[in-house]
Amino acid sequence: MYLSASEQHALRSIFALLAEDQSEREIRERTGWALLDLLRADQFASFVWDAESDTFGGRVALNMDPANLDRYTRWHQYHDPITFVLQARRHATRVTEVMPQRDLMRTAFFTDFLSRDGLHWGMNLHAFHGDRALGDLRIWRRRHRGDFSEHDKALLDLIEPAFVGALQRAQRIAPAKTASTAGETAPAWSRLSEREREVAAAVCQGLTDKDIARHMGLGVPTIRTYLRRIFDKLGIDRRAALAGLAGRDRPS
Known part of the structure; x- marks a missing residue:
């Protein structure tokens, strides 16, 4: 399988983020932003199938109307x-492999849901551990971009083992982290992951999102996802507010 230089770079970034300790939701959201770049896609959604209720929950969505x-x-x-x-396939599958595009476009599912957000060409990967659903990756392109290719499917399948491993690790870590932090109030800076602290420090140095992305070898959308999480965790809404918190809470 031939990989272009940009694909190699993007895959290294994805494998690096999947090696970090993070929540299940963070894994799916960050992977989504990275896949939009890697696969030249426009929209992303991810759900977790709950067999007991027969419903999809845990929604994560990018570039879609809530x-x-x-x-x-x-x-x-x-x-x-x-x-x-698509879920039954258990590997990366184009929507057109399970239903011809012309037939899909005749359905109410397409006219009343997919087309409202411009979703036209789709590809899914549903991750499982045995019979237990861990989460899915639903990637879509607008009509003008054309359908996904066999090469795109192979790229998504390359990511699948690391994606599964990251979700399983998150499920093991979450209960332990909850128990260890019960009753504790951590300083603001210590609430951030190692990567988030690195991004926050770069912001405090006055670097732009593009500069930070270039320095860390990540895409600009990934850096903006980090910033959004940093702001949420610290309860701030502007870059300038980071400097005060960093000076007060960051270890020397």
Whole structure:
């Protein structure tokens, strides 16, 4: 399998982020941003299948309208003609492999849900450990970009083992982390992961998102995802507020 230089770089970044300790939701969101870059895609969504309730939950979505996704949760997931077929494949699969595009476009699922956000060409990967669903990756392109290729499928399949491993590790770590931090109030800076602290420090030095991305070997959307999580964890909404917190809480 031939990989271009940009694909090699993108895959290294994805494998690096999947090696970090992070929550299940962070894994799916960060992987989503990276896959949009790697696969030249436009929209991403990820859910976790709950066999007991027969529903998809734990929604993560990028470049999609929340109101439209709410309609999926309420109605469309129960009238979805493709996802369960894709789920049964257990490997990267193009939507056109399970339903011809012309047939899909005739369905209410397409006209009332997919097309509202410009989703046209799709590819899914549903990750499992045995019979237990861990989470899925639903990547979509707008019509003008064209369908995904066999090469795109192979790239997604390359990521699958690391994606599964990261989700399993997150499930093991979460209970231990909850127990160890119960009753503790950590300084603001210590709430950040190692990578988040690295990004925050770069922001404090006055670097732009593009500069930080170049320095860390990551994509700009990934850096912006880090920043969004940093702001959420620290309860701030501007880059300038990082400097005060860093000076007060960051270890010397």
